[in-house]
Amino acid sequence: MTMPERKRLHPATILMAAGKFGKDFLFGIVAVIGATMFGKGGDRSEWIFLVLGGAIGVFAIIPAIFKYLNFTYEITNDSLNIWSGLFFKQNRTIPLERIQNVTVKKGVIQNLLGVCSVMIETASGAGAEADLSVVTHAEADRLVQILRRDSSIPAEESPSAAFTAGLKDLIMAGATQNKAGIIFIFVVGLFQYVQEPAIDFFTKRVLKNAEHWVASTSAYLIVGGLLLFGFLFVGWLWSIVTTVIAYYGFRLEPSAGVLRIRRGLFTQLQTAVPLHRIQTVRMHEPILQRMMGYCVLFADSAASFEDKQAGGAIQLIPMIRKSNAGDLTSLIFPALNLADVEWQKVSPLTVRRGFIRYCFTSLVLSGMLLPLVHAKALFALPPLLIISWFAAKKRYEVLGYATKDGFLLSRSGIWKRYISALPVDRVQWTARTQDFFQTRLNLANVSAVPASSTMAGRVEIVDLPLEIASQIQESLLRDAGDAAGV
Amino acid sequence: MDFDIAPTPAPAPFVKPVIDEGRAQQLDPKIKRVWQYGSLIGWGITLLIAGPFELLILRKGADWNIYFPIFTPIVCISFALLGWWIADKQYRAWTYALTSHELVLSHGVVWRSRRCVARGKVQHIDINSGPLDRRFGLVNVSIYVAGALGSVGSIPGLTPGRAEELRTAILVGRDDHA
Numbered sequence: 001m002t003m004p005e006r007k008r009l010h011p012a013t014i015l016m017a018a019g020k021f022g023k024d025f026l027f028g029i030v031a032v033i034g035a036t037m038f039g040k041g042g043d044r045s046e047w048i049f050l051v052l053g054g055a056i057g058v059f060a061i062i063p064a065i066f067k068y069l070n071f072t073y074e075i076t077n078d079s080l081n082i083w084s085g086l087f088f089k090q091n092r093t094i095p096l097e098r099i100q101n102v103t104v105k106k107g108v109i110q111n112l113l114g115v116c117s118v119m120i121e122t123a124s125g126a127g128a129e130a131d132l133s134v135v136t137h138a139e140a141d142r143l144v145q146i147l148r149r150d151s152s153i154p155a156e157e158s159p160s161a162a163f164t165a166g167l168k169d170l171i172m173a174g175a176t177q178n179k180a181g182i183i184f185i186f187v188v189g190l191f192q193y194v195q196e197p198a199i200d201f202f203t204k205r206v207l208k209n210a211e212h213w214v215a216s217t218s219a220y221l222i223v224g225g226l227l228l229f230g231f232l233f234v235g236w237l238w239s240i241v242t243t244v245i246a247y248y249g250f251r252l253e254p255s256a257g258v259l260r261i262r263r264g265l266f267t268q269l270q271t272a273v274p275l276h277r278i279q280t281v282r283m284h285e286p287i288l289q290r291m292m293g294y295c296v297l298f299a300d301s302a303a304s305f306e307d308k309q310a311g312g313a314i315q316l317i318p319m320i321r322k323s324n325a326g327d328l329t330s331l332i333f334p335a336l337n338l339a340d341v342e343w344q345k346v347s348p349l350t351v352r353r354g355f356i357r358y359c360f361t362s363l364v365l366s367g368m369l370l371p372l373v374h375a376k377a378l379f380a381l382p383p384l385l386i387i388s389w390f391a392a393k394k395r396y397e398v399l400g401y402a403t404k405d406g407f408l409l410s411r412s413g414i415w416k417r418y419i420s421a422l423p424v425d426r427v428q429w430t431a432r433t434q435d436f437f438q439t440r441l442n443l444a445n446v447s448a449v450p451a452s453s454t455m456a457g458r459v460e461i462v463d464l465p466l467e468i469a470s471q472i473q474e475s476l477l478r479d480a481g482d483a484a485g486v
Numbered sequence: 487m488d489f490d491i492a493p494t495p496a497p498a499p500f501v502k503p504v505i506d507e508g509r510a511q512q513l514d515p516k517i518k519r520v521w522q523y524g525s526l527i528g529w530g531i532t533l534l535i536a537g538p539f540e541l542l543i544l545r546k547g548a549d550w551n552i553y554f555p556i557f558t559p560i561v562c563i564s565f566a567l568l569g570w571w572i573a574d575k576q577y578r579a580w581t582y583a584l585t586s587h588e589l590v591l592s593h594g595v596v597w598r599s600r601r602c603v604a605r606g607k608v609q610h611i612d613i614n615s616g617p618l619d620r621r622f623g624l625v626n627v628s629i630y631v632a633g634a635l636g637s638v639g640s641i642p643g644l645t646p647g648r649a650e651e652l653r654t655a656i657l658v659g660r661d662d663h664a
Contacts, residue, residue, distance in 0.1 A: 302632065428631040429603040429638050436596045451632040477588050477604050 004081075006074040009067075010134050012113045017064030019109060073132065075146055080120065082130055094120065094130060102147050103271040104140050111268075116140050120147065163328060165250040165318055173296070173319035174243030175236065176288035220372055247318045254331045259299075259316070273314060277301040278332050279426050279450035280457045283325060285417040295322050299332060300450070300457035329421070335405045336421055343400030343411060349441050350399060350463035354392030362388055401461040401472075408448050408476065410459045422459045424479045426450040432473045434466075444469035448476050510581040510592070516622040517580075517643025518573045524618055525569025533562035582641050584655060589629065591639045601639050607631045611653045613646070625649045629656075 066086050073082045080099070082092045101121040110116050117133035118140050132143070165173070248265035259273045280300040289295060297316040316328060329336050362384035369377035394414050402409040408422045431447045438444060446469045449458040464472070540558045572595060580593040589608070591601045612628040619625060619642075627649045628637035644652065 427604075428607045429601060431602075432600040433594075434598040439598060449638070473600070473602060477602050 004074040004076045006072050007139075008072055009132060010115050010136055010139075011068065012110075012115045012134050013068045013071075014061065014064045015113070016110070016115075016134055017067070018061050073130070075143070080130060080147065092130065096147065099147055101271060101273055101277075102144055103269065104144060106137075106264075106268045108266040110134060118143050163252040163317055163320070165247055167244065167248075169319055170244045170247050170250070171240055172294075173247070173289075174240035176292070176294070176319070177239045177243070177286050224372075243318060250318060252317060252328075259331070261314070261316075271314075273299070273301060275332055279452045280420055280422045280459065281329050281332055281336065282421070282456070283322075283329075283338065283417075283419040285322075285413075285419075287415055289319065290417055293322050294319050295325055296320075297325060297328055298456075300452050302451045333407070333421070333423060336407055337405065338409075338419065338421065341402050341404060341409060343402050343409075346396070346399045346401070346461065346463045347441075347443055347465050348396065349443060351392045351396045353437065353441075353443075353463065354395045355389055358388030358391050359385060399462065401464075406479075408459050410461050412462075420459045422448055422450055422457075424448075424476060427476050430473045430476050432469050438463070442466045446472050446476075508583060508585050510583045510590075513577060513580050513582075513641070513643030514624055514645055514648075515577065516624055518577045520618045520622055520624060520643065521573040521576060522570045525573070526566050527618075529562045529566035529569070533559060536562070577643075580643070584652070589639075589656060591641060603629055603631060603638055605656060608656055611656060612637070613649045613653065627652055 067084070070086050070089075071082070071084045073080065075081075075096075078096055080094045080096065082090075082094075084090050084092075099120055103119045103121070104116055105119065106116040113134075115134035115136055117131065118135060119132070120130040135143070245265045247263045249268075250263040251261070253260045254275075257275050259275060260271070261273070262268070262270050278299045278301050282298040282300065284296045284298065285294075286296070296319060299314050299316050301314060320328065326338060329338065362381065365384065366377045366380050369380060391414060395412075398412060398414060398417065400411045403424070406424050408424055408427070409419065411417070411419050427448045428451050429449050431449070432444050433447070434444045442465060443463050444466045445460060445462045446464060447458050447460045452458065461469075461472070537558045575595045576593070579595050579598070582592070583590045584605075588602045588604050591599075591603075593599055609630050609632050611630065613625050614628065615625040623645065624643050625646050627641045627644055629639045629641075630637050641652070
């Protein structure tokens with residue numbers, strides 16, 4: 001019997017840590033340079049900030065060096081052993097049969113250096129139990145072969161029917177969503193560095209030019225409208241670009257009780273998710289996709305690396321025809337049938353609650369216009385109140401729940417529709433909550449929570465009459481049984 | 487030299503502790519003091535940290551004739567007193583019950599919550615205590631289920647003996663329900 005070999009990570013680990021720090025710090029560097037070039041001369045405090053940041057960066061690399069020097073691992077016949085830490089030493093042993101998922105991640109820089117990350121998950125909900133960043137490709141292949149062979153992940157069988165997404169599908173998927181919010185946050189973040197020049201430019205150039213053509217109030221509205229359109233347009237383009245980059249070459253294959261997913265243009269991701277670990281399936285329908293008969297499918301499992309995905313769940317497919325979604329959900333939960341669901345309604349009092357909430361939002365929006373257009377902001381209130389009423393009514397029509405074929409289903413969302421399906425036997429615990437106003441109206445929310453590490457995996461039904469909420473809560477745990485649920 | 491060594495007595499048969507199954511139990515009344523002093527200490531620390539900030543930062547742009555930085559002290563003292571006052575209501579609202587199938591935790595004054603955890607799903611239970619809890623001889627019991635980050639519920643204000651009884655009752659009872 002050959003003795004297991006204790007190995008270190010690749011020396012590129014130090015370089016990758018330095019690169020990560022630089023990437024995080026890059027925004028600040030660009031902002032300060034921009035402020036200096038386009039502003040009224042950089043404030044000395046900003047250059048001090050840069051120098052301090054650089055010093056911190058040097059110190060940030062030191063832990064990476066220590067990690068490289070103190071991190072070793074070995075694979076024995078039945079376990080993966082990891083030693084790490086300098087002052088707080090840790091020795092972690094992961095039995096191979098406990099391993100649920102092995103993911104290999106290759107970024108652009110990592111590919112150039114010939115290295116990649118191998119992340120190992122068990123059923124625990126606390127993220128990766130072992131993160132081997134970085135090792136060579138050959139070492140990653142060896143690890144994957146050994147770990148998947150001896151773990152609870154079945155061997156890859158010959159490919160069966162796969163779900164793929166071509167470039168056209170990805171562009172469509174990106175085009176039917178909009179990440180304007182991210183653009184907005186980026187601009188707000190940049191604004192603090194370029195405040196004065198930006199305000200000067202906007203008031204002295206843009207508005208002055210606009211006021212040559214139209215009256216002052218209209219100038220504000222037109223420029224504001226163009227800015228809003230600009231945000232939305234850039235957000236739309238950004239959505240297309242990021243979707244194509246993240247899902248290029250997308251392939252989802254069911255194989256021996258496991259879903260194997262491959263995707264990514266620059267950062268290539270290969271992951272295998274055991275079907276029995278999936279707790280909840282969710283269907284998202286952004287409004288444009290819904291109009292064209294498409295949707296996005298997510299699955300929430302007990303542990304996931306993909307914290308960048310929506311709610312921490314695994315995005316099963318970027319876009320799929322709703323009529324074909326049943327083929328994919330039936331792979332995970334054969335008994336689940338999302339067609340012909342008889343949705344039960346929540347309390348009609350939710351219309352009043354929704355209306356009051358949206359009115360409050362309308363008041364806040366009108367208040368934000370006050371500094372710009374003063375008393376004329378009040379003219380925005382009536383249309384906003386009318387929209388609030390119709391939005392509240394629409395929300396009530398959409399809100400619903402159902403128990404069907406051993407599943408608890410919920411539906412919500414006006415703009416973007418959400419449908420969640422949770423097998424009742426996977427419910428770990430339930431909660432019934434009431435806020436101050438719900439207590440007075442005798443209403444309650446009910447949540448059913450599976451063995452999931454994220455909030456997104458839970459199914460919540462809001463504004464139920466208290467008696468019905470209590471009945472649902474009691475029946476859920478009674479029907480859930482006492483299985484471990486993972 | 488011979489010693490008469492008494493035979494080792496047979497171990498007593500294990501008797502599952504009784505936790506008044508099904509009946510809603512209240513916390514130990516001393517938990518009110520823990521919450522009250524906790525509120526004072528927490529907001530006191532916040533005042534010590536945030537107060538000087540208000541003095542130093544806001545002072546830059548403020549006219550001392552009109553504005554004196556008392557906002558932070560007012561907020562901190564108000565919330566500390568609110569925490570003191572609401573402790574009694576919190577205590578009366580907090581109950582736990584162990585039924586044949588589940589552990590039920592009910593609490594909350596303004597936001598009410600009733601959380602049910604199936605006994606068979608409990609993976610492990612922690613008993614922990616902070617310095618204030620120890621000062622009053624109390625502990626917290628935290629319940630963990632599969633897959634969740636952190637505990638799904640925590641019962642404060644139990645005596646150590648009561649906490650052990652509850653833990654044993656749930657974990658032993660869990661095997662009965664597995």
